[in-house]
Amino acid sequence: MVMHNCLNSRSSRSKSSFLVRLYFLLVFILYIAICLNYVSRLSGRTTIPSDDYPCLTCEVSGSIQGGETLSEALVLSGLPYKDVFEIVSSLSNILDMRSLRPGDRFFARFSNNGKINKFRYERHPWDGFDVERRGDTYIARRDSVPLGKCLRFLTGEVKNTLWESMINQKIPPVLVARLSDVFSYDIDFLTETRNGQKFKILYEEYIYKNEPVRIGNIVAAQYIMEDSSFWAFYYEDPSGKKGYYNGKGQALKRTLLKSPLNYKRVSSYFSYHRLHPIFRVYRPHLGVDLAAPEGTPIVAAGSGRIIFAGWKKGFGNYIEIRHDNGNIVTCYGHLRRFAKGIKRGRRVSQGQLIGFVGHTGYATGPHLDYRIKINGKNVNPLKYVAPPGSPIPRKYRDDFAARTHLAKMFFNEAI
Structure with missing residues (x-):
């Protein structure tokens, strides 16, 4: 009987010892996992060496990751908390922090004493925000290079769908979407598109270092169907009101959309x-x-x-x-x-x-x-024609007529 109790006691102690070892093993695995996750978030970033070692680099660079704030991205790159707070506070006066996008770049440059003396937040190579240390404070300013702008003209014919036809002609998707939006009040491109219909577009293109970087406004467009032709002209009057109008100066935008969804x-x-x-x-x-x-x-x-x-x-x-x-x-x-x-x-x-x-x-x-x-x-929603928006004011109609005349001449000469 005594032997039996002794065996039970040893078995119980052995089981407890096993559970303790298992517990510490799980804690160790969790610790390793947390460390690896932190290291993975730092991948692709240049971090600052410790003060105990010589500084091998005078610049830190990185980019905003999905779900990160600018402060989080800078701290994860190793920038000092105090400098991060002051840099972000300075930038927030001229930059809406809600407008940050994944992939935006940042660069921090250090002086010999290890303090950040220059910082740059960059959305594009031509558009950024610079922060510079002056004494004990940071001063932020926007640094943007004006882009060049030119006019481009293209024409095409529909085969199958408008989207497919324009993409096959290597036309940028953003331009396809904008053309659809311009004529969306008069044409239902989901149901009214037919083979043989034609389109012509005069649009703005922005250039940086001789390379196109962005599509601007559609200046004028024409869509030719079997029995009708639709024109659209972009116009901004001296008061700042802007939009698309037909050749008579009537707004293309109507009270209601042609359709409230993309249906099959x-x-x-x-x-x-x-x-x-x-x-x-x-x-x-x-x-x-x-x-x-x-x-x-x-x-x-x-x-x-x-x-x-x-x-x-x-x-x-x-x-x-x-x-x-x-x-x-x-x-x-x-x-x-x-x-x-x-x-x-x-x-x-x-x-x-x-x-x-x-x-x-x-x-x-x-x-x-x-x-x-x-x-x-x-x-009947399919037959109802919604009222148009406000036309161009009478005092601006001569200016509008002159601009549309030039655009039509360009279209005729470009063919």
Whole structure:
């Protein structure tokens, strides 16, 4: 009996000893993992040698990583906390710290006494912010080199889709998107594009050291369809108002977008006598169903105030917006969910994200039920032409006419 208790005691002590060793092993592994993670964050950065060793470099460089603040990036590069605080404080007077982007570069230069005497934060080689030590303080200033600017002209023909045609011609994607935006109130490039249609674009290109670095405004553009031609001219009047206008000086921007989302097809049209896909009875369908993948972003067709955002019977998650002119209301049904901050009473701007495509309520698949009401009466969204924005003021029309005449002459000579 005594022997049995003794064996149990030894077994218990052995088990406890094993658990203690296992605990310390896990703590050691965790410590190593933390150290490796810290080292990995320092990879690619030049760090400062310790004061106990001779300084082998007088400059530290690095870049902002995803999710980092400027202070975090500088501290991880080994810069002294006090200098980091003073440099960032100085920069914050002329630089919005929320505008920092991953990949932005920074450089710190040290004097012989080990203090930072110059610092540079660089967004582009031609655009940066310099900080210089003067006595015991740091002074920040912006250092930007003016870019050269020239006009470029291109022309092309549509084969399959506008996007595919322009990309195949090595046209920058940003220019494709801007052309689509310019004509988005008059042309639905998802449904109205046909082979053989033509486009012409006169645009600005910015240059640094003889190399193109950025696309500027589209100065003028023409899109030629089978039976019609659309013009767009960029104009900024002496008062500072700017935008795109047609040849008559009428604003291309309208009260409502042509469509509040990028859809694949119209799955159900506006009708006063449609067979309901679920209940199999005929009833009015006073909107259009725009089929799109689940989660496709939906934007406000125009600026206004949300008058309803919630669950509405067969429409599921549903939004209504009363637009600024007062007599136009747009409706959005079957949403998967609302965008952040969308609620009754909230103002929204044209093109602002309001929700995502879903199939809540009575729906057989993901789509947006989109409706437009004018003075309380539903109209066909595919046929409705929204009112244009304000035209060019009369006192500036001669100046606008002269500019558009020059642009058209350029187009004719360039062909």
